[in-house]
Amino acid sequence: MNPKQVAAEKAVEFVEDGMIVGLGTGSTAFWATQKIAQRISEGLTIRAVASSASTEALAGQLGIPLVPFSGIDHIDITIDGADEVDDQLNLIKGGGGALLREKILARNSSRFYVVVDETKRVHRLGRFPLPVEIVPFASNLTIHRLQELNCEPVVRMVQGSPFITDNGNLIVDCSFKEILNPVELQQQINLIPGVVENGLFVGMPTAVVVGYGDGTIQILEPQNRSGHS
Numbered sequence: 001m002n003p004k005q006v007a008a009e010k011a012v013e014f015v016e017d018g019m020i021v022g023l024g025t026g027s028t029a030f031w032a033t034q035k036i037a038q039r040i041s042e043g044l045t046i047r048a049v050a051s052s053a054s055t056e057a058l059a060g061q062l063g064i065p066l067v068p069f070s071g072i073d074h075i076d077i078t079i080d081g082a083d084e085v086d087d088q089l090n091l092i093k094g095g096g097g098a099l100l101r102e103k104i105l106a107r108n109s110s111r112f113y114v115v116v117d118e119t120k121r122v123h124r125l126g127r128f129p130l131p132v133e134i135v136p137f138a139s140n141l142t143i144h145r146l147q148e149l150n151c152e153p154v155v156r157m158v159q160g161s162p163f164i165t166d167n168g169n170l171i172v173d174c175s176f177k178e179i180l181n182p183v184e185l186q187q188q189i190n191l192i193p194g195v196v197e198n199g200l201f202v203g204m205p206t207a208v209v210v211g212y213g214d215g216t217i218q219i220l221e222p223q224n225r226s227g228h229s
């Protein structure tokens, strides 16, 4: 069985009637959105907020009732993927460019479930280049300041043109190789004028659901690393 699907479907078990649900972005969150649609067809009543235009389109096709960010004052549960998960359950996100809306959802959610396959687990963050969303008009200046933090920044390109986020910004992928202090780094990055947000999610998950190729899952909680079943 697909480990991403296994993890995502487990997390959807935590969705209950009446909830406002944050829908993540990417190939793992995709399975959560599919499962939520299935549960709606079986009688579940929820409203959802999408973390990207692509997820909004998917949810719309699947008949999931959507509300805009402006129409809610809290989110009960968000289910989303990640590019890396470290031993403290800190994350790198933004491989799909959706990190800003994803972080707003996660920060405003009572519960934030992260769904990954086992390949996303690392001892320390940094193998995956850290996505940073920046405003386009001063990008060269902002990129110089990012370089001063000892990373190699590369503007993300798609088919020869800069990737543009749903918010009209650029993504700079910053290779740090190894991130020793994610708390400090996220603050340093976000203090640079021109940076909109970075893909470090520090201390945010309620739990991380890890799916394995043999169909088993492991639920990792911030202080309790048990539960392989």
Ligand SMILES: O=C[C@H](O)[C@H](O)[C@H](O)COP(=O)(O)O
Pocket: 024, 025, 026, 027, 028, 029, 080, 081, 082, 083, 093, 094, 095, 096, 097, 098, 099, 102
């Ligand atoms: O911007 C995209 C998101 O942060 C994704 O959740 C992340 O990149 C993981 O995506 P996937 O599940 O496709 O590996």
